[in-house]
Amino acid sequence: MKHIVLSAAVALAGFTGLAACSGDTAADAPRVEISSAYIKPPLAGRDIAAGYFDAQAIGADAALIGASSPVATRVEIHTHTMDGGVMRMRKVDRVELPAGETVRFEPAGYHLMMFGTDFGDATDANVTLSYADGQTVTLSVPVGEP
Numbered sequence: 001m002k003h004i005v006l007s008a009a010v011a012l013a014g015f016t017g018l019a020a021c022s023g024d025t026a027a028d029a030p031r032v033e034i035s036s037a038y039i040k041p042p043l044a045g046r047d048i049a050a051g052y053f054d055a056q057a058i059g060a061d062a063a064l065i066g067a068s069s070p071v072a073t074r075v076e077i078h079t080h081t082m083d084g085g086v087m088r089m090r091k092v093d094r095v096e097l098p099a100g101e102t103v104r105f106e107p108a109g110y111h112l113m114m115f116g117t118d119f120g121d122a123t124d125a126n127v128t129l130s131y132a133d134g135q136t137v138t139l140s141v142p143v144g145e146p
């Protein structure tokens with residue numbers, strides 16, 4: 001009996017080792033799938049744009065903790081909240097992405113707020129997303145309504 005328990009412990013240790021190993025190699029295997037991404041360009045005379053997309057964590061929970069873009073001086077993650085019947089935007093530091101669930105970044109919901117943008121004539125812009133596990137992924141995102 002003691003022997004069986006010991007084997008189980010060894011098997012468990014082996015499994016944990018494997019999990020740690022796959023974590024180490026995750027840098028080249030995106031664990032969050034981004035789809036339907038687009039950037040809504042600024043209104044005329046403004047330089048604030050918004051980024052929208054669908055995010056789905058694959059296999060394990062993930063969390064988006066930041067974003068940046070070479071065409072923006074600053075990119076923040078925002079959410080909308082109702083405040084006394086008024087819709088307000090609020091900066092958030094982290095968006096949980098439960099495994100297998102699609103989290104939408106969309107108008108009136110989560111979105112990327114891009115400040116000080118300068119798109120020029122670009123039809124696409126790079127956006128780098130940073131995740132809680134340290135992974136960063138840069139996407140080329142179309143500029144314009146989908």
Ligand SMILES: [Cu+2]
Nearest residue numbers: 078089111113
């Ligand atoms: Cu916003």
